[in-house]
């Protein structure tokens with residue numbers, strides 16, 4: 001089979017992920033080549049993602065090259081992929097998910113969210129994390145820290161904040177796990193949809209034999225089932241990555257449980273719930289959870305958030 005050209009952003013995290021996919025393909029006997037592609041999200045660093053509009057800022061240029069055939073696949077953090085891909089593109093594989101938790105990382109010792117005597121300042125650019133902090137840890141101050149993980153660590157060390165709130169997955173992939181001060185409970189910090197898995201995107205017109213070979217080498221079925229439920233949940237809510245929505249599916253033998261919620265930007269109002277059913281109904285379960293949340297007041301929270309983010 002021809003050499004698989006893998007399109008990726010150039011950040012260290014993106015490169016780690018692309019190399020991880022290359023390794024899985026190489027193990028299955030497929031030759032690979034990495035092609036780095038710069039996206040709008042990499043160029044615009046002075047405007048918060050919530051304001052640029054989250055749609056496709058990190059994916060558009062990759063998709064152009066998928067469409068033209070100059071790369072066979074594009075690799076993304078699964079959680080950065082919009083819940084509805086543009087027409088003509090599909091996800092052909094999800095890698096085995098690693099630890100899904102958010103973590104607090106710091107260059108300082110003895111850092112904790114619970115410390116009320118000397119509250120720490122937490123850097124994050126995620127509306128979900130800010131809202132959840134406000135809800136459960138109202139004494140904590142937050143500051144926006146953007147950029148790739150290396151930039152964020154540098155800003156923290158320069159004194160912008162005492163700690164960063166990040167996904168374990170990214171911290172681990174960057175070899176920075178020794179900076180973890182706290183692994184946060186997934187009942188409080190329910191992760192973003194897709195957190196911890198790497199997704200392979202392709203053009204729907206990619207040769208089916210190549211598609212199958214890649215899928216066989218990369219896809220982890222039990223992770224895929226969980227992500228299908230979570231992504232159906234997000235799709236029903238029409239949530240992009242700048243909306244503070246969270247969702248996590250887990251598997252217990254052949255039972256799939258998905259929990260999730262919506263939280264107002266100020267952390268005051270939160271609606272959450274969970275549903276359980278058969279793995280085979282993953283999509284339907286995600287949709288059902290979303291519909292329940294919308295009914296329970298989530299609809300009003302989302303409307304308010306969308307208005308606030310437009311400002």
Ligand SMILES: NCc1[nH]cc(CCC(=O)O)c1CC(=O)O
Pocket residue numbers: 077078079080165166167168169170171194195196197198
């Ligand atoms: N939004 C940025 C982003 N996209 C993927 C990861 C980490 C890897 C993952 O969650 O799979 C991160 C950093 C973070 O949220 O801390």
